[in-house]
Amino acid sequence: MARTAGSHSDITGPRVRAAALRLFARHGFAAVSMRRIAGEVGVQAGALYNYTPDKQTLLFELMQTHMEDLLADFARLESGADALARLEAFTRFHIDFHSSRPDEVFIAYMELRNLTPENFAVIESLRGAYEDGVTAILRQGQAEGTFALPDARIATRAVIAMLNGVNTWFRAGGPLTLGQVGDIYWDMVRKAVSA
Amino acid sequence: MARTAGSHSDITGPRVRAAALRLFARHGFAAVSMRRIAGEVGVQAGALYNYTPDKQTLLFELMQTHMEDLLADFARLESGADALARLEAFTRFHIDFHSSRPDEVFIAYMELRNLTPENFAVIESLRGAYEDGVTAILRQGQAEGTFALPDARIATRAVIAMLNGVNTWFRAGGPLTLGQVGDIYWDMVRKAVSA
DNA sequence: GTCTATACCTAGATAGAC
């Protein structure tokens, strides 16, 4: 427990981010103090400033990392298939990815208004890129004649909003596996966009 | 402008709630101070305590009023029709109601974690009652054979989550009327639950 | 790298004058 014995930069840094993530998700950015984050990590508040220039940057980097991870994994999905297969892959991917990172997802959606305008613009652009990827699948399906949608952009948002809802109720270890949840939502998504 | 001239309880009270509503929605409950609300109203901070015992109660009553209004209007929807007609009426009602009260909706979904446990339980129970009403429609459709749903409760949440998404992008005066938005979402909802 | 100490500010809420 010799916390003052030496250097821990490679250990403390991740622990600071993990504690901030957890606390921001539970109580909200504005309601969590630097002192409380420090207490969670086991250091004094001043020590946090070895790892972040300020609280705002701590929030921003958590959100930025999350969105970049999301985009990177999304980009790995098969892009050569037909739109129906791609949409199913997306549906299951989105559910899996988001349910594996509930705290990150919660923050990314709830704390946008606590970002500075510059930081907000960065996150919004990442979110827009993700939406663009989904819209591309829907437009492909329109071109192939399998999807019937009055507005692909609105359908994109509707599908994403529906899938995001999973995180408000799903808990691992509950009556349903994630695969079963994927089946249920894919059934609804498929029918919702079908011609 | 004689703010100190006399009594304004019937004017100031609603103005306090309106200012709190607006500021909580824009910046979040924890980020808004009583001084700022008072500044918006044009009084000093101490004067707010003529209208609310504390900041928590101010938040809670905004959310409670919103949820009770929602339930009251929902209860007025036609209940004698078939499930398809009832679900369409619900879809259009939900979109109309929520888009007419963006600040209330935002607060009701974002500030749950800032409620005391007792207040949270009240709001959650109101939200549960609303979900129950939608689930009843879906179960009726299952019984009538028009809807095919693996799980009516999950479908309820999926439909509500999808419809709630409207508030993140719809703006009155934009390219679409609310009626057109209702058409687009009803198309997706209807297909998503259909047999 | 972390500590203690602290500068400086703002928070929610209350008291008593008017």
Add this chain to the structure above:
DNA sequence: GTCTATCTAGGTATAGAC
């Protein structure tokens, strides 16, 4: 009913010792 003044607590961030 509102004001001014104030209490007590806690906020972010920094300085300098170790």
